[in-house]
Amino acid sequence: MTEKQRILLIVEDDPALQKQMRWAFDGFETVAAGDRGSAIVQMRRFEPPVITMDLGLPPAPDDVSEGFALLGEILALAPDAKIIVLTGQHDRENAVRAVGMGAYDFFSKPFEPELLTLTIERAFRLHDLQAENKRLHQAQAGAMVGLLTRDANMQKLCRTIEKVASASVSVALTGDSGTGKEVLARGLHNLSPRAQERFVAINCAAIPENLLESELFGYERGAFTGANRQTPGKIEIAHKGTLFLDEIGDLPMALQAKLLRFLQERVIERLGGRQEIAVDVRVVCATHRDLKARIKEGLFREDLYYRLTEIVVAIPPLREREGDAVLLAHHFVRRFAQKNKRGTLHLADDALAAIENHTWPGNVRELENCIKRAVIMAEGNRIVAGDLGLEATGDEGLEYLNLRRVREVAERQAVVRVLARTNGNIVRAAEILGVSRPSLYDLMNRFSLKKEN
Numbered sequence: 126m127t128e129k130q131r132i133l134l135i136v137e138d139d140p141a142l143q144k145q146m147r148w149a150f151d152g153f154e155t156v157a158a159g160d161r162g163s164a165i166v167q168m169r170r171f172e173p174p175v176i177t178m179d180l181g182l183p184p185a186p187d188d189v190s191e192g193f194a195l196l197g198e199i200l201a202l203a204p205d206a207k208i209i210v211l212t213g214q215h216d217r218e219n220a221v222r223a224v225g226m227g228a229y230d231f232f233s234k235p236f237e238p239e240l241l242t243l244t245i246e247r248a249f250r251l252h253d254l255q256a257e258n259k260r261l262h263q264a265q266a267g268a269m270v271g272l273l274t275r276d277a278n279m280q281k282l283c284r285t286i287e288k289v290a291s292a293s294v295s296v297a298l299t300g301d302s303g304t305g306k307e308v309l310a311r312g313l314h315n316l317s318p319r320a321q322e323r324f325v326a327i328n329c330a331a332i333p334e335n336l337l338e339s340e341l342f343g344y345e346r347g348a349f350t351g352a353n354r355q356t357p358g359k360i361e362i363a364h365k366g367t368l369f370l371d372e373i374g375d376l377p378m379a380l381q382a383k384l385l386r387f388l389q390e391r392v393i394e395r396l397g398g399r400q401e402i403a404v405d406v407r408v409v410c411a412t413h414r415d416l417k418a419r420i421k422e423g424l425f426r427e428d429l430y431y432r433l434t435e436i437v438v439a440i441p442p443l444r445e446r447e448g449d450a451v452l453l454a455h456h457f458v459r460r461f462a463q464k465n466k467r468g469t470l471h472l473a474d475d476a477l478a479a480i481e482n483h484t485w486p487g488n489v490r491e492l493e494n495c496i497k498r499a500v501i502m503a504e505g506n507r508i509v510a511g512d513l514g515l516e517a518t519g520d521e522g523l524e525y526l527n528l529r530r531v532r533e534v535a536e537r538q539a540v541v542r543v544l545a546r547t548n549g550n551i552v553r554a555a556e557i558l559g560v561s562r563p564s565l566y567d568l569m570n571r572f573s574l575k576k577e578n
Contacts, residue, residue, distance in 0.1 A: 131152075131153050131154050131249065132153070132154045132155075132156060132171050132172075132173040132174070132175075133150055133153040133154065133155045133156075133173060133175050133176070133177070133245060134155075134156050134157070134158065134164070134167055134168065134171065134173040134175070134176040134177070134178075135147065135150075135155055135156070135157045135158070135176075135177050135178075136157075136158050136159075136164045136176060136177065136178035136179060136182070136195065137157065137159065137177075137178075137179050137211075138159045138160060138179065138181070138182055138183050138186055139179075140159070143157050143159070146177070149238040149241075149242070150238075150242060150245065152242070153175075153245070156171055156173065159182075159183070160182055160183045160184075160191075161182055161191055161194060161195040161198070164178070164195055164199070165195075165198060165199075165202070168199060168202055168203060168206075169202070172203065173206065174205075174206060174207060174248075174249060174252040174253075174256075175206070175207045175208075175209070175229075175245055175248045175249055175252065176199060176206055176207070176208045176209070177208075177209045177210075177211060177241070177245070178192065178195065178196070178199075178208060178209075178210060178211065179192065179210075179211045180192030180193065180196075180210060180211075180212060180216075180219055180223065182195065189219050192210075193222070193223070193226070196208060196210070196223060196226055196227075196228060197226065200226065200227045200468060200469075204227075204463065204468075204469065205252065205255060205256070205459075205469065206252075206469075207229035207230075207248035207249075207251060207252055207469065208223075208227070208228045208229055208469075209228070209229055209230050209231065209232060209241070209244060209245065209248065210223040210224075210228045210230075210231040210232075211231070211232050211233075211234055211236065212231055212232070212233055212234065213233065213234060215233075216233070220233070221505070224505050224506050225468075225505065225506075226468055227467070227468015227469050227506065228468070228469075228506065229248050229251075229469055229471075229506060230244055230248070230506075232244070251471055254455065255455060255459060255471075258273070258452060258455050258456055258459070272305060272308050272309070272312060273449075273452060273453055273456055274446060274449050274452070275447070275448045275449060275452055276441075276445075276446035276447050276448065276449050277447070278441055278445070278446070279441065279446055279449065282309075282438060282440065282441075283309075283312075285438055286309055286312055286313050286316065286438065287316055289313070289436050289438075290313050290314075290316035290317045291316070291317060291318060292436075293407070294435040294436050295388075295407075295408050295409070295410070295432065295433050295434070295435045295436070296310075296313060296409045296410075296435070296436045296437075296438060297373075297409075297410050297411070297412070297416075297433050297434040297436070297437045297438070298310060298409065298410070298411040298412075298438050298440060299411070299412060299413070299416075299437060299438070299439050299440065300411075300413065300439060300440030300441070300442065301413055301440075301442045301486075301488055302413045302487070302488065302490070303443075303487050303488030303489050303490030303491060304440045304441070304442055304443065304488045304489060305440065305488075305489055306371070306411035306440060307326060307369065307371060307411070309438070309440065310324075310326075310367075310369045310409045310411060311324055311369075313367070313409060314366070314367040314369075314407075314409070317367065317407065319365065319366050319367055319407055322363075322364075322365040322366030322367070323362065323363055323364075323365075323366035323367070324363075324366060324367045324369065325359050325362050325363035325366065325367070325368050325369065326369040326371060327340060327341065327359045327368075327369070327370060327371065328371045328372055329370055329371065329372045329373055329375050329376045330371075330372035330375035331372075334377045334379075334380075337376075337377070337380060338379075338380055338383070338396065339356075339358065339396050340358060340359055341358050341359055341360055341380065341383075341384070342358040342360060342361075342383070342393050342394065342395055342396060343355075343356050343357040343358030343360075343361055343393075343395040343396065344356055344358075344395050344396035344397055344398075345395050345396065345397035345398045346397075347397060348395070348396040348397025348398075349396070349397070352396075352397065355395075356395075357395070358393070358395065360387065360393055360404055360406060361393065361395075361402060361404055363404075363406045364404050364405060364406060365405055365406070366406060366407070367406065367407045367408075367409055368406045368407070368408050368409070369409050369410070369411070370408065370409070370410040370411070370433075371410075371411050371412075372411065372412055372413070372414075373410040373411065373412050373416075373433065374412035374413070374414030374415075374416055374419055374425065375412075375414070376425075378424070378426070381425065381426045381429050382426070384429065385426060385428060385429045385432060387404070388408065388429075388432045388433070389432070391403060391404060391405065392404065408433065410433050416430055416434070417430075442485070442488055443485040443488040443489055443492065444484045444485055450480050450481060450483070450485060450492060451472075451477055451480055451481060453489060453492055453493075454472060454477075454480050454492060454496055455472065457492065457493055457496035457497065458470055458471065458472060458496055458499075458500060458508065461496060461497050461500040461501075462500055465500055465501060467500055467503075467506075468506060469506060470500060470503060470506055470507070470508060471506065471507060471508070472507075472508050473507045473508060473509045473510075475509055475510040476499075476507075476508050476509050476510045476512070476513055476515075478510070479510040479513060479515035479516060480492075480513070480515070483515055495513050495514065495515075496508075496513075498512075498513075498514070499512040499513045499514075536568065536572075537572045537574075539558065540554075540558065540565070540568050540569065540572060540574060541572075541574065543557050543558055544569075544574065551565060551566070
C-alpha cells in the first residue's frame with residue numbers, strides 16, 4: 126500500500142483529542158481538520174481513503190447537524206471513502222443514522238485505540254479491494270465492455286476473442302444461459318475492423334416464428350396485413366457491421382434454410398419482394414444448446430452448423446471461474462449501491478462465503494439479480510448472507526484459505542499420490558518429489574503416513 130493510500134483524515138474539533146488520535150494512529154499518514162470547511166479542503170487536497178469524524182463540530186459542537194452535513198458532503202465528493210463516525214457513548218440513534226447514510230462504521234467515545242486501529246485497517250483493505258476491482262473493470266472496459274474476470278480460463282478465452290476479431294470468420298459462442306455470451310459478442314465486434322459500424326442483436330428464441338422471418342429479412346409494403354411501409358430486417362440493418370444471432374439453436378427449420386442461403390450467397394430478399402439485396406455483415410451466433418445433439422434429433426441443419434461454427438468459443442459457467450463470483454459481487458454491490466443511493470455498502474464475511482459456495486445455476490445473471498435484491502433489502506451498510514437469500518456457510522471457507530493449511534493439504538496429497546505410484550519405494554518417491562529421504566520421512570511422520578512393509 127502506498128503512502129498516499131494510507132492517508133487518514135481525522136475530523137475532530139478538540140485539539141487535545143486530535144493530537145492524541147494522531148499519536149495513537151502513527152501507523153498512518155494522518156491529516157486533521159477541526160471543522161466542516163477545513164475537512165472539505167483536506168478531502169480535496171489529500172483524497173484520503175479513510176476518515177474518522179466526530180458528529181459534533183463547530184459552530185455548534187453540541188449539535189449533530191454540522192456533522193451530518195459534512196458526512197453528506199464527503200460521500201458526495203468521494204463516494205468510495207470509508208467514514209468511521211465517532212459518537213457519544215449513548216448516542217446509538219445518530220450512529221445508526223450515519224451508517225444508513227453511508228458511513229462505514231461507528232465507534233462510541235471514549236474508544237479503545239487498538240480496536241479503532243483494527244477497524245481503520247479493515248477500512249483501508251476494503252478500499253484497496255474495491256479500487257482494484259474498479260481498476261480491473263476500467264482496464265477491460267475498452268473492447269470487452271462489461272466483462273470482469275480474474276479466472277485464467279476466461280482470460281485465455283478473451284485472448285481467443287482478440288485473435289479471431291480481425292479475421293473474416295463466423296464465430297459461435299456456446300455456454301449456459303447467463304454466462305455473458307452477448308458481452309463477448311460485443312467485445313468481438315469492438316475489436317474488429319467493423320467496430321465503427323452497427324452491432325445488431327436478435328434473440329431467435331424470443332420472437333414468434335411467424336414474426337421472426339420478417340424481423341430477420343424485412344418486408345415490402347403490402348407483403349401481409351399490416352405491412353403499411355417498406356421495412357428493412359435486422360440482417361440488412363447490420364450491413365457493414367456485426368449481426369448477433371442469440372439462441373440460434375432455437376431457430377425454426379424453415380428459417381434455417383433461408384439463413385443458410387444468405388450465408389452462402391450474401392444476398393437477401395425482403396418478404397413480398399423480388400429484388401436481391403447484397404449485404405456485407407459478420408455473423409456471430411450464440412446458444413446454450415448442444416447443436417450436434419440437435420442435428421442428430423433432426424432439429425438443426427448440419428450444413429448450417431458448419432457455416433456458423435468456423436470458430437467455436439465455449440464459455441465456462443460461473444461456478445468454474447475461480448474467484449469471479451466474489452469479484453463480480455463486489456462490482457455489482459458498488460454499482461447498485463450507487464444507483465439506489467445506498468452509500469458505501471459492503472459484503473460481510475458470511476455473505477462472501479455463501480457466494481463462494483453457491484453453484485450459481487443461473488450464472489452471472491443470477492448473481493446480478495441476487496446482489497440487486499440484497500442492496501435494496503440490506504439494513505445498515507453491510508450485506509449478510511440472509512440478504513442474499515443464501516445459506517451462511519460459516520468460516521470454513523476462510524480457514525481453508527489460510528496459506529499454511531493450503532500448502533499442508535497440497536503436500537499431503539502429493540506425498541500420498543507419489544507413494545502410491547511408487548508402491549512405497551522411498552528412494553523413488555523422494556526423487557519424484559524433489560526432496561531428500563530424511564525430508565520425506567519427516568513429511569510422512571507429520572502426516573501420519575506409515576511406510577508399507
